[in-house]
Amino acid sequence: MNRIYTIYSTIEEIPIASRQMHDYINSLSENDYALLATVFVLGRSGWHRGYEETNEYHIFVENKASDGIQVNQQMSDDKFLSKANKKEQFDATHQYERLTSSKVDGVYRHNWLSLKTNLISEVKKGLVMLEEITD
Numbered sequence: 001m002n003r004i005y006t007i008y009s010t011i012e013e014i015p016i017a018s019r020q021m022h023d024y025i026n027s028l029s030e031n032d033y034a035l036l037a038t039v040f041v042l043g044r045s046g047w048h049r050g051y052e053e054t055n056e057y058h059i060f061v062e063n064k065a066s067d068g069i070q071v072n073q074q075m076s077d078d079k080f081l082s083k084a085n086k087k088e089q090f091d092a093t094h095q096y097e098r099l100t101s102s103k104v105d106g107v108y109r110h111n112w113l114s115l116k117t118n119l120i121s122e123v124k125k126g127l128v129m130l131e132e133i134t135d
Contacts, residue, residue, distance in 0.1 A: 039129075043124065
């Protein structure tokens with residue numbers, strides 16, 4: 001967690017989608033780049049909530065409704081999206097980002113990250129998500 005907060009603090013001070021951002025992100029190690037990319041992707045996409053397509057979920061919602069309770073996202077996540085499941089999602093995303101984070105001529109081949117105008121806001125959301133699994 002300390003490493004991603006250090007990276008986040010640095011990118012907060014750099015103009016978004018600037019040459020400096022491009023240079024900084026390309027100066028990151030493969031691990032740091034993959035970590036930043038993972039937190040960005042999670043912040044942008046959120047947790048995958050495949051449980052919403054299950055019969056068990058629909059029964060849960062119906063049972064709560066019959067008790068006069070409207071199910072919200074937090075209630076659903078608490079019931080169906082465990083900390084372990086969130087960690088699996090983080091690990092799978094991180095593994096993918098590590099596998100695709102090779103450099104060509106000193107620049108990450110998938111240089112999309114340094115061009116994102118929403119980098120700070122999405123990384124901030126991803127950090128909140130990451131805190132959910134590190135408590």
